[in-house]
Amino acid sequence: NSKAHIRFDNGAGRQAQSTTSVNDGEWHHIAGTYDRTTNTIKIYVDGVMEQSTNTGTNAPTTSTEGVFIGRFSSLYSNNYIGSVDEAAIYNQALSQTEIRDWMCKKTTSSHPSYCNLVAYFRFDENTGTVLTDYAGGNNGTLTNSPIYELSGAPVGDESVHAYTVTTGTPALNYAGPNGDDMTASLTAGTADAMHMYFVNDA
DSSP: OOEEEEEOSSSTTOEEEEEEEOOSSSOOOEEEEEETTTTEEEEEETTEEEEEEEOGGGOOOOOOOOOOSSEEETTEEEEOOSOOOOEEEESSOOOHHHHHHHTTBOOOTTSTTGGGEEEEEOOOOOSSSEEOBTTTSOOEEOOSOOOOOOOOOSOBSEEEEESSOOTTSEEEEEEOTTSOEEEEEOOSSOOSOEEEEEOOOO
């Protein structure tokens, strides 16, 4: 369907699904977490938690199942039709604050959970079928003849955000180290959140 899913191994009750449809032609940030101490799986869309599932006795277990991005599992042929960029895997559950602070930024050693980063795929290869892992050397394999495109994903080197937005008042401000200064305001309508990101490249 048009919803985002996060699934841990092939057992029943070990997944979370978004309430937001992500087939609208826009970029969305999807994050899934699993907290082993509470047996809770959560899914976030654009920094907002949309479902929290307590797995109870169905807690994810050690599995030989591989990691799939854009596919339900090895048991099903459900493949995602769309674009993917900047996928990262950590061996701990990130907080909502970490997700929001980094969802529009490239993952670097400044990330508070960088020591728990086990895989980071930028999808910048532009050719071939090898998906380079910039964290742990666990390269992936691209299947079904993917088409490379110039990335339009909202990911930069720095970003700021606001999840309380009021019309007519400055919501965001970024003062860069080189004297650049930018402010963003909502002038009409409503917004659940605002993100502003910066790319420090020529």
